[in-house]
Amino acid sequence: MGDGMGGTDDQVRLTAGALLLFFGSVADLFGRKAMFIGSMLLFSIFSLGAGFAQSGLTLDVLCGVLGVWSAAAVPPAQGMLGTVYEKPSPRKNKSFGAFSAGNPLGFVLGTILAGVFTQVFNWRAGFFLIAIVYFCTTVVAYFTVPADTTVKRKLDNETVKRLDLPGTAMTILGIGMFCAALSLASDAPQGWRTPYVLVLLIIGLLLIAAFVVWEIKYPYAMIDMAIWKDRDFSLLFIIIGFGFIGFPVFSFWIALYFQTELSYSALMTGVHMLPMVVCGIAANVVAALIQHKVSNKLLVGVGAGAYLVAFILAAVQRHGDSYWAFTFPALCLCVVGADFQFIVANMYVLSSMPVNKQSIAGSLLQTLTRLCTAVGYGIATAIFDAVQNSPSTSGYYANNAIEPFTAIFWFSVGCAFIGTLFVPALKIGTQGHEGDTGQVRARLEERSGLDDGLVVAREDRQVK
Secondary structure (H helix, E strand, C coil), X not given: CHHHHHCHHHHHHHHHHHHHHHHHHHHHHHCCHHHHHHHHHHHHHHXXXXXXCCCHXXXXXXXXXXXHHHHHHHHHHHHHHHHHCCCCCHHHHHXXXXXXXXXXXXXXXXXXXXXXXXXXXXXXXXXXXXXHHHHHHHHHHHHHCCCCCCCCCCCCHHHHHHHCHHHHHHHHHHHHHHHHHHHHCCCCCCHHHCHHHHHHHHHHHHHHXXXXXXXXXXXXXXXXXXXXXXXXXXXXXXXXXXXXXHHHHHHHHHHHHHHHCCCCCHHHHHHHCCHHHHHHHHHHHHHHHHCCCCCHHHHHHHHHHHHXXXXXXXXXCCCCCCHHHHHHHHHHHHHHHHHHHHHHHHHHHXXXXXXXXXXXXXXXXXXXXXXXXXXXXXXXXXXXXXXXXXXXXXXXXXXXXXXXXXXXXXXXXXXXXXXXXXXXXXXXXXXXXXXXXXXXXXXXXXXXXXXXXXXXXHHHHHHC
């Protein structure tokens, strides 16, 4: 069972990352509330099933299915928020601040509670806890989530075209193969030189490139590629991309360091990660309250600086150094970087896309973070193995158990530094201020309306 447990996170991330865009498109076309509630309920049921798994293979399969329901829940949730708060406003900033605060809160509280249940009972209790939490959330959502008032399409030829099945197939296969290659490389017999790893990586990248070309030419494209012409939109994706290569890597390996080198239990590891919850919630509250008053370029810059300082603090520490002097401030600052940048990007992306594309807009940003996380894990694993196999015998880290971990933290520093280089090019101001009309969205909606009119006219001519 231990082998199966080791790969559960990879299974969830792989399937979720590959399917986010598809489920975002489905939610926009067929309705968001029913899809959100249904996916939450199914996540609960399959979590319960995972708790009863009797083999590693069964557990891997069930966790892969959990990734499907995870991918099906996130886009409609963000889409509903974007629709309810259609126009930019301070209230919309606060609602998305609350949404973003769920990331640090769920991560660390989940770690702590899972640690408690695992120590008191066994590993199965963690899945049972998730099943209970998701079931309760499903019941609450059924009675509290507002009705979905957006226009829902019937399943006909027009809808099938709008589902963009060729593009969907390219994203699922391309992202799936790309992430699989990154996940398998660390355990492959010849590492990155293993034939099946190279094949998966190359085919995955080719399919992702083909998807981009297809979306440019296809009249019913899931994503209007004209959005990338917006300077701030593209820059935000680059900046948050480099941040989310380094941030998950730092979070995972600092927790692994606690457990393997400092011999902390799962519970104590969660307790030492607790600063991420407190500072993460505080960062989201602050960003939500000032986003309509303070330049969002400044917020992104502060986030980039927080990333950089956090990763440097983690990288310069050695085994035996004070937790309070190095790790504690690093944990506090890294979530400031992640949350400041994510809330700005999230608001800008959703405010840039039309109302009927809110779920696909949310899934676009989520897909980026999942891809960057996969890239970060793949590179970091290779770095960790290389340094662990050839530790230094002299210098600052000589004969120090933290050396392979700090090598990864220095990798995070490099990613954060590259991200900071793009911040000066941003021109984004405040969001949600009085008079904010979301001009990027207006231009896209006008373009979308023209494109739809051309498609209808073309079909009318064909009928005649």
